[in-house]
Every structure is written in C-alpha cells, then in structure tokens.
Amino acid sequence: MQHFTKHLLMGSAVVGLSMAASSAAFGDDTLQDVMKARGLTDKDVLAAAKTYVPTGGRDEFLAFSSGGQSGQLIVYGIPSMRILKYIGVFTPEPWQGYGFDDESKAVLAQGRIDGKDIKFGDTHHPAISETNGEYDGQYLFINDKNNPRLAVVDLKDFETKQIVVNPIMKSEHGGAFVSTNTEYVIEASQYPAPFSKKYVPLSKFNQKYRGAVTYWKFNREIGRIEPQNSFTVELPPYSQDLSDFGKGISEGWSFTNSFCTERYIGGIESGRPPFEAGCSQKDTDFLHIINWKKAAELIAAGKGKEVNGMQVLMMKTAIKEGVLFMLPEAKSPHGIDVSPDGRYLIVSGKLDTHASVYDFKKIKALIDKKDFAGKDPYGVPILDLKKSLHTQVEVGLGPLHTQYDSKPCTVYTSIYVDSMVTKWDYCKGKVLDTLHIHYNVGHLMTMEGDSVKPKGKYLVALNKLAIDRFNPVGPLHPQNHQLIDISGDKMELLYDMPVPLGEPHYAVAIAADKLKPKIRYSTGWNSRTDEKSEYRTRPGREKIVKKDGVTHVYGTLIRSHITPEIIEVEQGDTVSVHFTNVERAQDETHGFAINGTNVNLSVEPGKTVSATFVADKAGVFPYYCTEFCSALHLEMQGYLLVRPKGMKASSGKTSQGTVYTEADYSKQVATNVQTQEVIDSVVGYITARNFKDFAPVVSLVEDATDQLNFAADAKKKSEDYAVAKDWQNATLWAQQWFQYQVKTADIGLRAKTYLEEHGAKLVETKD
Ligand code: RUQ
Ligand code: CUA
DSSP states (O other), X not given: OHHXXXXXXXXXXXXHHHHHHHTHHHHTOOHHHHHHHHTOOHHHHHHHHHHOOOTTOOOSEEEEEEOTTXXXXXXXXXXXXXEEEEEESSSOBGGGTBTTSHHHHHHHHHTOBTTBOOOOBOBOOOEXXXXXXXXXXXXXXXXXXXXXXXXXXETTTTEEEEEEEOSSOSOBOSOOEEOTTSSEEEEEXXXXXXXXXXXXXXXXXXXXXXXXXXEEEEETTTTEEEEEEEEEXXXXXXXXXXXEEOOGGGTTEEEEEEEOTTOOOOOGGGTOOOHHHHTTOSSEEEEEEEEHHHHHHHHHTTOOEEETTEEEEOHHHHHHTTOEEEEEEESSEEEEEEOTTSOEEEEEETTSSEEEEEEHXXXXXXXXXXXXXXXXXXXXXXXXXXXXXXXXXXXXXXXEEEEEOSSTTEEEEEETTTTEEEEEETTTTEEEEEEEOSSOEEEEEEETTTSSSOOEEEEEEEESOOTTSSOOOSSSOOEXXXXXXXXXXXXXXXXXXXXXXXXXXXXXXXXXXXOOOOSSOOSSEETTTTEEOTTOOOTTOXXXXXXXXXXXXXXXXXXXXXXXXXXXXXXXXXXXXXXXEOOOSTTOOEEEEETTTTEEEEEOTTXXXXXXXXXXXXXXXXXXXXXXXXXXXXXXXXXXXXXXXXXXXXXXXXXXXXXXXXXXXXXXXXXXXXXXXXXXXXHXXXXXXXXGGOHHHHHHHHHHXXXXXXXXXXXXXXXXXXXTTOHHHHHHHHHHHHHHHHHHHXXXXXXXXXXXXXXXXXXXXXX
C-alpha cells in the first residue's frame, strides 16, 4: 500500500510538473503579450474577465434552455456559459439511460399519442415553479409545440417525472407559463383544429375548428400535474400564441396572444394567396383576456363539458359568465409579457415597429363597466384599444419578446428584423439604448425575468441565425446565445455561445443558490416515481429468480464489480435485470450495458433501475459498466449466456487462471496488513479533525466505512479458506480484501485532501 499511496501522490505531482513544463513559454507571457498575440482589445479582455469562472468556481445563475427539436433541455451557467447538463424530456437521452431503463420508459410512454411513440419534441418555453411570484427552484415545466404535451422536471435531481398529452389540441405554443403559486401551468393551442379526432373539412373551419387554452393543475405536494383537475377554455379558431399569467393587480387573469384572426385557411397549391398573406390582412389581431380564477370556479360548479376526458368551459358559457374578452393588438403579435407588478402588459407586433403597453387597471375598469367596443364573430366582447393603452413605443422593426430588468420601468425587447435589442422605459415610453445582435434575435432572457423580482445583471439573446459567428461545421449551423451585460446604462455584449442541439426558443435563469439538488438517492430509489423501488437489492442479497415466466436478476453495482457476474438464461426467456448502485460516494455512477440488447443503464448512487428484454438469440453477450468509475473499471464486467432452447445448463468447471500457493497467500496478507496501517493513519488524520463540519467529507467517510466493512467480509472469507488450506480461494479472497482496502484508501485520501484544502481544525480529544 505504501507503494500504492506513493504512486497516487506521485501521479498528481508528475501531472502538475509536466503541465508547467509544457506551458512554460506561454506562462511567462504578460497579459499584454497575450492580448497582442491573440489580437484582443481591452474590451475583449474585460468581457473575458466578466465571464471567466476559475477552476472549481461556480456560476451565479443557472439557465434552463429549451433544446428545441431535440426534445431535451440544456442547462448552462451564467456568466460562464458553460453547459452543465442536457436533460432528456420528450426524447431518449442515452447517457442518462433515459428511455432505456423501464422506469424512464414509463415516463416517455405517458407521452404517446393515440398509442404511438413520438420520437421527438419541439420544445419551446421552459418555466420554473414560483412561490408568491418568485422562482422557487423546485420544478420546471416545458412544452412541446408539435405534439401538444407538457413535461414536469424535478429540480431535486434534474429528471423528467411526467409527461401529459393535451387531449383536444393538435398543436400548441403558448406554454409553459405558471401562475404565481404554480397552481396552474398554462398551455395555449397554436393552429386551430377540431377538438375531436375526426376528419372535418376546412370548409367547416369557422364552425368546427377551435383554439383553446388549457390550465393544467399542478399538485406541488406530489410534484405532478393532475389531468383530472385540469381544465380548458374553448377559444375561437384564431392562431393563439404566447401566454402569460397575471400577478399582483392582475392576479387571477391570464393573457394569450393570437395571430391570423382572419381565420384564413390557405390553399397556395390551388392558386389562393398563401397563409402569410391571408393571415396578415387586418391591422390588428386579438389579445385574449381570461379570468381563469372564475373559469376554475365554473368548472368546479359543473359548468364544464367533458371533451376527450378534459373539462372544457365552452365559449358560450365563458362569454355569458364574463370569463373571456378580446383586446385588439398590433398586427401579428408574438410575445405577451406581464410586468413584475402585474399592472402592465407588453405586446409587440411582428409586422409593426411598435411595442404596446396596456394598462391592466384600464382594462379592468372597462370590463367592470361593460364598456365594450364591439364583439368578435363568436360574440366575445372586444375592448377598445385606445382606452386600454398606456403607451406605444417605436422600438424597431419586428419586435418579438420583452424581458424585465431589476431596474424600475426598464425592459428589453428583441427586434427580429433589425437584429437588435432595444432597451426602453415602459413607464415614460422612451427608448434608452440599442445593441446589435448576430443575428435575428428571437427570445430574450433576463435573470429571473418572468418573476415578480427580476434580478437584472445579465441578458441572453437567443438568436435564430448564427451565420458567420463560429467555425463552420456544415450547412446546419449551431444556434447562438449571446450574453449581454445589462448592469450599466449601456448594454455590453460579453460572449457568444454556440448551442448545437435544436433551436432553443426560450430559456429561463434562476439564482444558482436557490437550487438544492441532491447528490445521491437514498439507497434503492426509483427516481421516476419518487419512491423505494420494489426491486432494490442490498449487497449480499443478490439473486436470480424466475417468476411468472420472467427471469428477474436482482443485482448490485459498486466499485468495481457487478453482482451477479454471470447470468445464464434460456433462449426466448424474458429477462428483467434490476440494478441498485450501492455506492454512497458523490459522483460514483455506474453504467450497465449488455451487448446487442439495447440495454443501457445509468445508475447513479442509490438508484435502482430495471431493464426488461427478451433473450431472443442464443449466444454469449458480455456486459460491463459504461462509466470509468475506478482503477478496475474495465474489470467491472460479466456475461449473459443465452442457451439454445432445450439445452441443459453446463456444469463444467471454468478455467482457474493462476494456481496459488501458501506463499502467495502470505505475501498478499503481508501487503494487506501494511495497507491497513496506511488506512489507519489516514483515518487518524481525519478523525482528529472537525471533519463532521464538512458535508462532502462526511459522505466520503460513510463510503469509506462501507468499503472497510466489505474488506472485513473478504478478509474473513480468505481466513476461512486458509484454515481449510484452500490456498487458491484464500489468495483470491485476500486479493479482494485488498481491492476494498484500495478503495478505502482512495476515498480516505480524497477526504484528507479536502480537509487540508479547506483548513480543517484539530479537535480536542477528551482523554
Ligand atoms: S417563440 S421567437 Cu416563443 Cu416559439 Cu418567439
Ligand atoms: Cu462502474 Cu465502471
């Protein structure tokens, strides 16, 4: 072991030295030399300093970006823009075993549409759960535009827990946005369609096609959406777009944009003008204003109608009960963003140069007085545009989305056609600054910008085109997220970040210290249902049992072995493997993959996951751990043997390898005794200090204790074999005992280093 420890210590010293040597020339450079050599300006260096996070450092905010057509989420830090994670949501993500283990397959199966597996998701708008209008860091929701679905991600482990399918929509866009205490998550349809699954000709568009907005009820206690307590409000066949919930003075209301209120139905192939012309004939479209609190009460009072299992408040009732109103808005509007205090609604028309600021106080007064300017073709009352406006500001050509700053009255609007961001004051109605963006900016994101307390500091522009910003990688370019410093009066561009995973429509950012993800699961955990797995297994209890025609393998994973190491079944058997990672250390994930079977598991510490498959081919299928988890990771292996049908299991002896003698045994024991001395000294170092004050060290110590217990177990076995003079098995078990010691020492040294680096103090001993 001395030799092992020395090796370990030398290893790091050698690495350090060689790095220093190879970079000596560069290391002698001054900042000026580097700036000159790389052609950097003072401004570049300042931007670099503002975004650089030194090794081991942390970002101040975490952004959750839609992964666009990948159906996933991208998590990155701000200001460093370092990607930290992809989260599989609507599509499989092999590294995380998402869509490969039975538990996560069950989540993806919730997203089937009419029994069909949907293999992508057009993810658009993530939303973080809120408490009293502030981001609370507990849950995240994201929608799928193409297949109207909504997913729930738990931020305790950054895993997708649930997918719900909207039973009456055929597409959607205006989701996910949450109410101030996350009672509901909103989802608005995009392209009108019949609620039924039946064929309805386009000639019946006005009568039979409909828009809708669904309020999905979220149960925070269980962290799941409750479809049975959710409801929908029926809307005219306009193309509803983005939505937002009211707050403060507009609490209880929600707002949904629309375009193509012309109800144009296309037909370019038969000589009719295309959608783009037909859908932009009128100068205004409609903002839908919905009293969702009242709608929820009406549903509770039985005023809804069940359509495909969903409670729907039909338009007629909504109009009669004063739930639904329309407000004209500039041509082809896109974003609707409610101010942090809930008083102002900012809407921009894509085909206009103005952003309109509506005053909810005025809107509410008009509604209360029933002061309407008219009715739409379905009888929905229309409010007067002028009487509802606070101000209109010329912000640039093609304004899309608006985000709020921590500074009062300050907002940023993305200007798509002009490729810029306009900073303006929505109280006074004047432009403050503009900044050019590369290129065609879509959404914007300020820190906690959708909450009642935006944090300011940074703005990210989510650009639709990257054109010439990065090294070319073929005709499909990455997207570009540009980080902008908004702390001063002038916006300053800091960083370009290529995003190579679908078009990320929107992103949300939260103060990193609000997130409290766990570092491991409690042992035997089914992370998708959030409960102890019925298949959890403890070390020493591994077994293979056949039940109801299925061969169940109850196994464990720990550095560096998979138990069992041999699984033998008969061709045609259904096999269900269940593995529990019994590690307690941080970041000791094991993988489990079997050749040719599509079995690919990611088993994080504490997790239990399963994979069920039919062993349809006879043969030999090696399996192994796919994560480089320890020095003997490559030995973390085993065999699945599938006997041809009807063949008897062979009982022949396997090859023995080296033949050991008593001398071999004694030599191994001598090494182990020395190793134990080293371990004892490390343990002495740790326990003499206030290690309990350091949570990471406490978990390392727990883990080391586990390993030592395994070592004791192996030691006992080797000694028993030695008594029986079975030197073969005695030596092999002495070697296994040593393996556990090595792991203990490895963990112990990690703990010791941590204590040294964090200034642990000696504690007084009582005696
Ligand atoms: S969208 S670029 Cu949110 Cu789908 Cu506006
Ligand atoms: Cu476990 Cu490699």
